[in-house]
Amino acid sequence: MSDATRVLVLNAGSSSVKYQLIDMVDGARLAAGLVERIGESNGRLAHTPPGGDRRETVQVFPDHGAALKAVAEELAADGLGLDSPELAAIGHRVVHGGLRFTAPTLVTDEVLTEIRRLIPVAPLHNPANITGIEVARALRPDLPQVAVFDTAFHATMPEYAARYAIDKAVADEHRVRRYGFHGTSHQYVSRATARLLGKDPAEVNVIVLHLGNGGSASAVAGGVCVDTSMGLTPLEGLVMGTRSGDVDPGVVFHLHRVGGLTIDEIDELLNRRSGLLGLCGDNDMREIMRRADQGDADAKLAFDTYVHRLRKYLGGYYAVLGRVDAIAFTAGVGENAAPVRAAACAGLEELGITVDPELNAVRSGEARVISPEYGRVTVAVVPTDEELEIAQQSFALVHGA
Numbered sequence: 538m539s540d541a542t543r544v545l546v547l548n549a550g551s552s553s554v555k556y557q558l559i560d561m562v563d564g565a566r567l568a569a570g571l572v573e574r575i576g577e578s579n580g581r582l583a584h585t586p587p588g589g590d591r592r593e594t595v596q597v598f599p600d601h602g603a604a605l606k607a608v609a610e611e612l613a614a615d616g617l618g619l620d621s622p623e624l625a626a627i628g629h630r631v632v633h634g635g636l637r638f639t640a641p642t643l644v645t646d647e648v649l650t651e652i653r654r655l656i657p658v659a660p661l662h663n664p665a666n667i668t669g670i671e672v673a674r675a676l677r678p679d680l681p682q683v684a685v686f687d688t689a690f691h692a693t694m695p696e697y698a699a700r701y702a703i704d705k706a707v708a709d710e711h712r713v714r715r716y717g718f719h720g721t722s723h724q725y726v727s728r729a730t731a732r733l734l735g736k737d738p739a740e741v742n743v744i745v746l747h748l749g750n751g752g753s754a755s756a757v758a759g760g761v762c763v764d765t766s767m768g769l770t771p772l773e774g775l776v777m778g779t780r781s782g783d784v785d786p787g788v789v790f791h792l793h794r795v796g797g798l799t800i801d802e803i804d805e806l807l808n809r810r811s812g813l814l815g816l817c818g819d820n821d822m823r824e825i826m827r828r829a830d831q832g833d834a835d836a837k838l839a840f841d842t843y844v845h846r847l848r849k850y851l852g853g854y855y856a857v858l859g860r861v862d863a864i865a866f867t868a869g870v871g872e873n874a875a876p877v878r879a880a881a882c883a884g885l886e887e888l889g890i891t892v893d894p895e896l897n898a899v900r901s902g903e904a905r906v907i908s909p910e911y912g913r914v915t916v917a918v919v920p921t922d923e924e925l926e927i928a929q930q931s932f933a934l935v936h937g938a
Protein backbone atom coordinates (compact mmCIF):
# COMPACT_ATOMS: atom_id res chain seq x y z
CA MET A 538 0.00 0.00 0.00
CA SER A 539 1.23 3.52 -0.78
CA ASP A 540 2.35 5.74 2.08
CA ALA A 541 0.75 8.82 0.53
CA THR A 542 -1.04 10.79 3.24
CA ARG A 543 -2.79 13.65 1.48
CA VAL A 544 -6.40 13.92 0.36
CA LEU A 545 -7.80 16.53 -2.02
CA VAL A 546 -11.46 17.23 -1.23
CA LEU A 547 -13.75 18.63 -3.91
CA ASN A 548 -17.18 20.06 -3.14
CA ALA A 549 -18.64 20.96 -6.52
CA GLY A 550 -21.77 23.11 -6.44
CA SER A 551 -23.94 24.23 -9.32
CA SER A 552 -21.79 27.29 -10.04
CA SER A 553 -18.86 26.86 -7.66
CA VAL A 554 -16.14 24.46 -6.59
CA LYS A 555 -14.74 24.48 -3.05
CA TYR A 556 -11.57 22.50 -2.42
CA GLN A 557 -9.11 21.66 0.31
CA LEU A 558 -5.88 19.69 0.36
CA ILE A 559 -5.46 18.04 3.75
CA ASP A 560 -2.60 15.99 5.20
CA MET A 561 -4.14 13.14 7.14
CA VAL A 562 -1.15 12.67 9.45
CA ASP A 563 -1.85 15.86 11.35
CA GLY A 564 -5.00 17.26 9.69
CA ALA A 565 -3.01 20.23 8.31
CA ARG A 566 -4.70 22.26 5.56
CA LEU A 567 -2.04 22.53 2.86
CA ALA A 568 -4.25 24.57 0.57
CA ALA A 569 -7.85 25.66 0.30
CA GLY A 570 -9.90 27.65 -2.13
CA LEU A 571 -13.05 28.42 -3.99
CA VAL A 572 -13.96 28.98 -7.62
CA GLU A 573 -17.14 31.02 -7.94
CA ARG A 574 -19.49 32.02 -10.74
CA ILE A 575 -18.52 29.22 -13.11
CA GLY A 576 -20.18 29.81 -16.48
CA GLU A 577 -20.62 33.52 -15.84
CA SER A 578 -18.67 36.48 -17.20
CA ASN A 579 -17.13 37.40 -13.83
CA GLY A 580 -15.62 34.15 -12.54
CA ARG A 581 -13.26 34.27 -9.55
CA LEU A 582 -10.76 31.88 -8.02
CA ALA A 583 -9.58 32.52 -4.47
CA HIS A 584 -6.72 30.26 -3.39
CA THR A 585 -4.98 30.13 -0.01
CA PRO A 586 -1.61 28.38 -0.14
CA PRO A 587 0.07 26.74 2.87
CA GLY A 588 0.56 29.42 5.52
CA GLY A 589 0.52 32.03 2.78
CA ASP A 590 -1.46 34.95 1.49
CA ARG A 591 -4.67 34.40 -0.40
CA ARG A 592 -4.38 34.81 -4.18
CA GLU A 593 -7.32 35.95 -6.25
CA THR A 594 -7.74 35.44 -9.97
CA VAL A 595 -10.60 37.01 -11.88
CA GLN A 596 -11.28 35.21 -15.15
CA VAL A 597 -13.99 33.42 -17.06
CA PHE A 598 -14.42 29.73 -16.20
CA PRO A 599 -16.70 28.44 -18.96
CA ASP A 600 -17.41 25.16 -17.14
CA HIS A 601 -16.40 22.97 -14.19
CA GLY A 602 -13.66 21.40 -16.29
CA ALA A 603 -11.99 24.77 -16.77
CA ALA A 604 -12.42 25.58 -13.08
CA LEU A 605 -10.80 22.34 -11.95
CA LYS A 606 -7.91 22.76 -14.36
CA ALA A 607 -7.31 26.22 -12.87
CA VAL A 608 -7.40 24.72 -9.37
CA ALA A 609 -4.86 22.10 -10.43
CA GLU A 610 -2.59 24.88 -11.77
CA GLU A 611 -2.86 26.87 -8.52
CA LEU A 612 -1.92 23.77 -6.52
CA ALA A 613 0.98 23.03 -8.90
CA ALA A 614 2.29 26.59 -8.44
CA ASP A 615 2.78 25.74 -4.76
CA GLY A 616 4.42 22.39 -5.52
CA LEU A 617 1.19 20.59 -4.55
CA GLY A 618 0.06 19.56 -8.04
CA LEU A 619 -2.35 16.74 -8.73
CA ASP A 620 0.58 14.69 -10.05
CA SER A 621 2.01 14.56 -6.51
CA PRO A 622 2.88 11.04 -5.31
CA GLU A 623 1.82 12.15 -1.83
CA LEU A 624 -1.82 12.28 -2.90
CA ALA A 625 -3.66 9.23 -1.50
CA ALA A 626 -7.15 9.97 -2.83
CA ILE A 627 -9.55 12.58 -4.08
CA GLY A 628 -12.68 12.82 -1.94
CA HIS A 629 -15.87 14.15 -3.52
CA ARG A 630 -18.99 15.47 -1.85
CA VAL A 631 -21.94 13.82 -3.60
CA VAL A 632 -25.32 15.07 -2.48
CA HIS A 633 -27.72 12.20 -3.31
CA GLY A 634 -26.76 8.58 -2.79
CA GLY A 635 -30.28 7.13 -2.94
CA LEU A 636 -30.95 3.84 -1.18
CA ARG A 637 -27.74 2.21 -2.26
CA PHE A 638 -24.92 4.47 -1.07
CA THR A 639 -24.95 4.68 2.70
CA ALA A 640 -21.16 4.68 3.15
CA PRO A 641 -18.15 6.25 1.41
CA THR A 642 -17.74 4.54 -1.95
CA LEU A 643 -14.89 4.07 -4.39
CA VAL A 644 -15.98 5.57 -7.71
CA THR A 645 -16.23 3.21 -10.67
CA ASP A 646 -18.03 3.66 -13.99
CA GLU A 647 -20.95 1.77 -12.55
CA VAL A 648 -21.08 3.95 -9.41
CA LEU A 649 -21.04 7.06 -11.62
CA THR A 650 -23.96 5.69 -13.61
CA GLU A 651 -25.95 5.24 -10.40
CA ILE A 652 -25.12 8.80 -9.21
CA ARG A 653 -26.28 10.02 -12.63
CA ARG A 654 -29.54 8.09 -12.27
CA LEU A 655 -30.23 10.14 -9.11
CA ILE A 656 -30.04 13.53 -10.89
CA PRO A 657 -33.86 13.98 -10.93
CA VAL A 658 -33.90 13.92 -7.10
CA ALA A 659 -30.94 16.30 -6.68
CA PRO A 660 -31.09 18.47 -9.80
CA LEU A 661 -29.14 21.39 -8.31
CA HIS A 662 -26.34 19.22 -6.96
CA ASN A 663 -25.63 15.78 -8.46
CA PRO A 664 -24.78 17.08 -11.98
CA ALA A 665 -22.00 19.29 -10.57
CA ASN A 666 -20.75 16.49 -8.30
CA ILE A 667 -20.54 14.19 -11.35
CA THR A 668 -18.58 16.74 -13.37
CA GLY A 669 -16.15 17.14 -10.46
CA ILE A 670 -15.57 13.39 -10.39
CA GLU A 671 -15.17 13.11 -14.17
CA VAL A 672 -12.65 15.93 -14.38
CA ALA A 673 -10.64 14.64 -11.40
CA ARG A 674 -10.62 11.12 -12.87
CA ALA A 675 -9.36 12.45 -16.19
CA LEU A 676 -6.54 14.34 -14.44
CA ARG A 677 -5.52 11.43 -12.18
CA PRO A 678 -6.99 8.16 -13.55
CA ASP A 679 -4.72 6.09 -11.30
CA LEU A 680 -5.90 7.67 -8.04
CA PRO A 681 -8.78 6.39 -5.89
CA GLN A 682 -11.75 8.74 -6.21
CA VAL A 683 -14.06 8.45 -3.22
CA ALA A 684 -17.67 9.64 -3.12
CA VAL A 685 -18.95 10.74 0.29
CA PHE A 686 -22.73 11.14 0.29
CA ASP A 687 -24.84 13.81 2.00
CA THR A 688 -27.57 11.20 2.47
CA ALA A 689 -25.43 8.55 4.18
CA PHE A 690 -25.65 9.71 7.82
CA HIS A 691 -29.45 9.76 7.63
CA ALA A 692 -29.77 6.15 6.50
CA THR A 693 -30.27 5.18 10.17
CA MET A 694 -33.58 7.07 10.45
CA PRO A 695 -36.34 4.75 11.69
CA GLU A 696 -38.76 3.77 8.98
CA TYR A 697 -41.63 5.78 10.51
CA ALA A 698 -39.49 8.94 10.16
CA ALA A 699 -38.26 8.12 6.66
CA ARG A 700 -41.66 7.18 5.20
CA TYR A 701 -44.17 9.55 3.69
CA ALA A 702 -47.74 8.53 4.48
CA ILE A 703 -48.59 7.71 0.87
CA ASP A 704 -49.54 4.42 -0.79
CA LYS A 705 -46.80 2.03 0.25
CA ALA A 706 -46.57 0.17 -3.03
CA VAL A 707 -46.31 3.38 -5.09
CA ALA A 708 -43.69 4.79 -2.72
CA ASP A 709 -41.64 1.60 -2.85
CA GLU A 710 -41.86 1.29 -6.64
CA HIS A 711 -40.47 4.80 -7.10
CA ARG A 712 -38.19 4.77 -4.05
CA VAL A 713 -40.06 7.77 -2.68
CA ARG A 714 -39.02 8.34 0.93
CA ARG A 715 -37.14 10.85 3.03
CA TYR A 716 -33.38 10.59 2.50
CA GLY A 717 -32.11 13.77 4.18
CA PHE A 718 -29.02 15.79 3.18
CA HIS A 719 -26.05 17.69 4.68
CA GLY A 720 -25.39 14.40 6.49
CA THR A 721 -21.62 14.83 6.51
CA SER A 722 -22.13 18.13 8.33
CA HIS A 723 -24.74 16.76 10.76
CA GLN A 724 -22.41 13.87 11.57
CA TYR A 725 -19.34 16.06 12.07
CA VAL A 726 -21.19 18.71 14.08
CA SER A 727 -23.06 16.29 16.35
CA ARG A 728 -19.74 14.64 17.27
CA ALA A 729 -17.97 17.97 17.71
CA THR A 730 -20.82 19.07 19.99
CA ALA A 731 -20.36 15.96 22.16
CA ARG A 732 -16.65 16.80 22.35
CA LEU A 733 -17.50 20.36 23.41
CA LEU A 734 -19.60 18.88 26.24
CA GLY A 735 -16.73 16.55 27.18
CA LYS A 736 -18.92 13.53 26.48
CA ASP A 737 -19.00 10.50 24.23
CA PRO A 738 -21.34 10.97 21.21
CA ALA A 739 -23.17 7.81 22.33
CA GLU A 740 -24.23 9.62 25.53
CA VAL A 741 -25.75 12.78 24.08
CA ASN A 742 -28.86 13.86 22.20
CA VAL A 743 -28.27 16.81 19.90
CA ILE A 744 -30.41 18.95 17.61
CA VAL A 745 -28.19 20.18 14.77
CA LEU A 746 -29.31 23.23 12.79
CA HIS A 747 -27.27 23.46 9.57
CA LEU A 748 -28.13 26.88 8.16
CA GLY A 749 -26.22 27.68 4.96
CA ASN A 750 -27.57 28.45 1.49
CA GLY A 751 -29.44 25.21 1.85
CA GLY A 752 -30.54 24.45 5.38
CA SER A 753 -31.62 21.43 7.38
CA ALA A 754 -32.24 20.35 10.94
CA SER A 755 -31.55 16.93 12.39
CA ALA A 756 -32.27 15.05 15.59
CA VAL A 757 -29.28 12.93 16.60
CA ALA A 758 -29.73 10.46 19.47
CA GLY A 759 -26.55 8.95 20.87
CA GLY A 760 -24.64 9.67 17.65
CA VAL A 761 -27.36 8.23 15.39
CA CYS A 762 -29.65 10.32 13.19
CA VAL A 763 -33.31 9.70 14.05
CA ASP A 764 -34.92 12.47 11.98
CA THR A 765 -34.00 15.25 9.57
CA SER A 766 -35.91 17.98 7.79
CA MET A 767 -34.96 17.40 4.13
CA GLY A 768 -36.74 14.67 2.23
CA LEU A 769 -36.73 12.92 -1.14
CA THR A 770 -34.92 16.02 -2.43
CA PRO A 771 -33.16 18.93 -0.69
CA LEU A 772 -36.35 21.01 -1.00
CA GLU A 773 -38.28 19.93 2.12
CA GLY A 774 -38.06 21.50 5.55
CA LEU A 775 -36.58 24.83 6.55
CA VAL A 776 -36.90 28.11 4.68
CA MET A 777 -33.63 28.41 2.69
CA GLY A 778 -31.83 30.98 0.56
CA THR A 779 -33.79 30.24 -2.61
CA ARG A 780 -35.79 27.12 -1.65
CA SER A 781 -39.26 27.18 -0.09
CA GLY A 782 -38.84 24.29 2.32
CA ASP A 783 -42.19 22.80 3.44
CA VAL A 784 -45.25 23.67 1.36
CA ASP A 785 -48.58 21.91 1.06
CA PRO A 786 -48.17 19.58 -1.97
CA GLY A 787 -51.54 21.03 -3.01
CA VAL A 788 -49.67 24.24 -3.89
CA VAL A 789 -48.09 22.36 -6.80
CA PHE A 790 -51.45 21.11 -8.13
CA HIS A 791 -52.96 24.55 -7.74
CA LEU A 792 -50.14 26.39 -9.53
CA HIS A 793 -50.34 23.84 -12.34
CA ARG A 794 -54.11 23.51 -12.78
CA VAL A 795 -55.23 27.02 -11.88
CA GLY A 796 -52.03 29.06 -12.29
CA GLY A 797 -51.11 27.42 -15.60
CA LEU A 798 -47.47 26.86 -14.67
CA THR A 799 -45.75 23.77 -16.03
CA ILE A 800 -44.19 21.25 -13.66
CA ASP A 801 -40.72 22.44 -14.69
CA GLU A 802 -41.69 26.04 -13.97
CA ILE A 803 -42.97 25.10 -10.52
CA ASP A 804 -39.77 23.13 -9.85
CA GLU A 805 -37.72 26.18 -10.78
CA LEU A 806 -39.98 28.47 -8.70
CA LEU A 807 -39.71 26.36 -5.52
CA ASN A 808 -36.00 25.55 -5.85
CA ARG A 809 -34.51 28.75 -7.21
CA ARG A 810 -36.91 31.65 -6.70
CA SER A 811 -38.46 30.96 -3.31
CA GLY A 812 -37.22 30.94 0.29
CA LEU A 813 -35.68 34.20 1.49
CA LEU A 814 -35.14 35.35 -2.10
CA GLY A 815 -38.78 34.85 -2.97
CA LEU A 816 -40.01 36.59 0.16
CA CYS A 817 -37.84 39.70 -0.03
CA GLY A 818 -35.61 39.69 -3.13
CA ASP A 819 -32.41 38.83 -1.20
CA ASN A 820 -31.01 35.46 -0.18
CA ASP A 821 -28.06 36.65 1.86
CA MET A 822 -28.96 36.75 5.57
CA ARG A 823 -26.52 39.63 6.16
CA GLU A 824 -28.38 41.84 3.71
CA ILE A 825 -31.78 40.74 5.06
CA MET A 826 -30.81 41.62 8.65
CA ARG A 827 -29.44 44.97 7.49
CA ARG A 828 -32.65 45.79 5.62
CA ALA A 829 -34.86 44.58 8.49
CA ASP A 830 -32.91 46.81 10.92
CA GLN A 831 -33.74 49.76 8.69
CA GLY A 832 -37.45 48.95 8.89
CA ASP A 833 -37.87 47.15 5.53
CA ALA A 834 -41.14 45.19 5.93
CA ASP A 835 -40.39 42.49 3.32
CA ALA A 836 -36.98 41.76 4.85
CA LYS A 837 -38.53 41.57 8.31
CA LEU A 838 -41.20 39.16 7.06
CA ALA A 839 -38.52 36.99 5.42
CA PHE A 840 -36.50 36.92 8.67
CA ASP A 841 -39.57 36.12 10.78
CA THR A 842 -40.76 33.38 8.42
CA TYR A 843 -37.28 31.82 8.42
CA VAL A 844 -37.10 31.86 12.22
CA HIS A 845 -40.67 30.62 12.70
CA ARG A 846 -39.99 27.52 10.58
CA LEU A 847 -36.74 26.92 12.46
CA ARG A 848 -38.59 27.05 15.80
CA LYS A 849 -41.15 24.52 14.58
CA TYR A 850 -38.36 22.02 13.83
CA LEU A 851 -36.59 22.82 17.09
CA GLY A 852 -39.75 22.08 19.06
CA GLY A 853 -40.57 19.05 16.92
CA TYR A 854 -37.16 17.48 17.40
CA TYR A 855 -37.29 18.21 21.12
CA ALA A 856 -40.36 15.99 21.24
CA VAL A 857 -38.77 13.37 18.95
CA LEU A 858 -35.70 13.12 21.20
CA GLY A 859 -37.49 13.46 24.53
CA ARG A 860 -34.29 14.60 26.24
CA VAL A 861 -32.12 17.22 24.53
CA ASP A 862 -28.56 17.80 25.79
CA ALA A 863 -27.50 20.33 23.17
CA ILE A 864 -28.62 22.47 20.25
CA ALA A 865 -25.85 23.21 17.74
CA PHE A 866 -26.00 26.05 15.22
CA THR A 867 -23.74 25.63 12.19
CA ALA A 868 -22.94 26.71 8.57
CA GLY A 869 -22.88 30.29 7.23
CA VAL A 870 -26.02 31.60 8.92
CA GLY A 871 -25.84 29.39 12.02
CA GLU A 872 -22.21 30.29 12.72
CA ASN A 873 -22.49 34.00 12.02
CA ALA A 874 -26.01 35.33 12.46
CA ALA A 875 -26.42 35.95 16.22
CA PRO A 876 -29.92 37.46 15.76
CA VAL A 877 -31.14 34.25 14.10
CA ARG A 878 -29.84 32.16 17.02
CA ALA A 879 -31.37 34.53 19.58
CA ALA A 880 -34.76 34.59 17.83
CA ALA A 881 -34.82 30.80 17.31
CA CYS A 882 -34.36 30.18 21.04
CA ALA A 883 -36.32 33.15 22.46
CA GLY A 884 -38.96 32.37 25.09
CA LEU A 885 -38.05 28.68 25.44
CA GLU A 886 -36.86 28.85 29.07
CA GLU A 887 -39.60 26.39 30.04
CA LEU A 888 -37.82 23.85 27.82
CA GLY A 889 -34.48 24.59 29.51
CA ILE A 890 -33.30 26.58 26.47
CA THR A 891 -31.70 29.98 27.09
CA VAL A 892 -29.21 32.04 25.06
CA ASP A 893 -26.87 34.43 26.87
CA PRO A 894 -26.80 37.67 24.84
CA GLU A 895 -23.14 38.41 25.59
CA LEU A 896 -21.92 34.91 24.73
CA ASN A 897 -24.12 34.95 21.61
CA ALA A 898 -22.47 38.20 20.45
CA VAL A 899 -18.93 36.74 20.59
CA ARG A 900 -17.42 36.31 17.12
CA SER A 901 -15.06 33.37 16.80
CA GLY A 902 -14.22 30.50 14.49
CA GLU A 903 -14.13 28.09 17.45
CA ALA A 904 -16.88 25.84 18.78
CA ARG A 905 -18.43 27.68 21.73
CA VAL A 906 -21.28 27.57 24.21
CA ILE A 907 -23.77 30.47 24.08
CA SER A 908 -26.13 29.36 26.85
CA PRO A 909 -25.64 30.41 30.47
CA GLU A 910 -24.25 27.94 33.06
CA TYR A 911 -27.70 27.25 34.46
CA GLY A 912 -29.24 26.38 31.06
CA ARG A 913 -30.40 22.74 31.14
CA VAL A 914 -29.83 22.46 27.39
CA THR A 915 -26.42 23.57 26.10
CA VAL A 916 -26.87 25.92 23.15
CA ALA A 917 -23.69 26.06 21.05
CA VAL A 918 -22.17 27.42 17.86
CA VAL A 919 -20.19 24.60 16.27
CA PRO A 920 -18.43 25.39 12.97
CA THR A 921 -18.93 22.62 10.46
CA ASP A 922 -16.01 21.07 8.58
CA GLU A 923 -17.46 18.93 5.83
CA GLU A 924 -14.12 18.91 4.01
CA LEU A 925 -12.21 17.39 6.95
CA GLU A 926 -14.94 14.79 7.46
CA ILE A 927 -14.87 13.88 3.74
CA ALA A 928 -11.06 13.66 3.80
CA GLN A 929 -11.11 11.38 6.86
CA GLN A 930 -13.79 9.10 5.44
CA SER A 931 -12.02 8.93 2.05
CA PHE A 932 -8.65 8.18 3.63
CA ALA A 933 -10.14 5.52 5.90
CA LEU A 934 -11.73 3.82 2.90
CA VAL A 935 -8.51 3.83 0.88
CA HIS A 936 -6.54 2.46 3.81
CA GLY A 937 -9.16 -0.11 4.73
CA ALA A 938 -9.56 1.38 8.21
Ligand SMILES: Nc1ncnc2c1ncn2[C@@H]1O[C@H](COP(=O)(O)OP(=O)(O)O)[C@@H](O)[C@H]1O
Pocket residue numbers: 748749750751778820821822823868869870873874
Ligand atom coordinates in the same frame (compact mmCIF):
# COMPACT_ATOMS: atom_id res chain seq x y z
N1 LIG B 1 -21.66 37.30 8.90
C1 LIG B 1 -22.77 36.74 8.48
N2 LIG B 1 -23.96 37.07 9.02
C2 LIG B 1 -25.10 36.50 8.59
N3 LIG B 1 -25.16 35.57 7.63
C3 LIG B 1 -24.01 35.20 7.06
C4 LIG B 1 -22.76 35.74 7.44
N4 LIG B 1 -21.80 35.17 6.69
C5 LIG B 1 -22.42 34.29 5.86
N5 LIG B 1 -23.74 34.31 6.08
C6 LIG B 1 -24.78 33.53 5.40
O1 LIG B 1 -24.31 32.25 5.10
C7 LIG B 1 -24.83 31.82 3.84
C8 LIG B 1 -23.89 30.84 3.19
O2 LIG B 1 -23.65 29.77 4.06
P1 LIG B 1 -22.64 28.59 3.66
O3 LIG B 1 -22.66 27.62 4.77
O4 LIG B 1 -21.35 29.16 3.25
O5 LIG B 1 -23.43 28.05 2.41
P2 LIG B 1 -23.18 26.90 1.37
O6 LIG B 1 -22.02 26.07 1.87
O7 LIG B 1 -24.48 26.16 1.40
O8 LIG B 1 -22.90 27.59 0.08
C9 LIG B 1 -24.93 33.12 3.04
O9 LIG B 1 -26.00 33.05 2.17
C10 LIG B 1 -25.17 34.18 4.10
O10 LIG B 1 -26.55 34.47 4.15
Ligand SMILES: CC(=O)OP(=O)(O)O
Pocket residue numbers: 632662687718719749750751752771
Ligand atom coordinates in the same frame (compact mmCIF):
# COMPACT_ATOMS: atom_id res chain seq x y z
C1 LIG C 1 -28.03 19.44 -0.08
C2 LIG C 1 -27.92 20.91 -0.02
O1 LIG C 1 -28.91 21.59 0.16
O2 LIG C 1 -26.70 21.43 -0.11
P1 LIG C 1 -26.30 22.99 -0.19
O3 LIG C 1 -26.69 23.59 1.12
O4 LIG C 1 -24.81 22.94 -0.38
O5 LIG C 1 -27.05 23.58 -1.33
Ligand SMILES: [Mg+2]
Pocket residue numbers: 749750868
Ligand atom coordinates in the same frame (compact mmCIF):
# COMPACT_ATOMS: atom_id res chain seq x y z
MG1 LIG D 1 -22.46 24.20 2.67
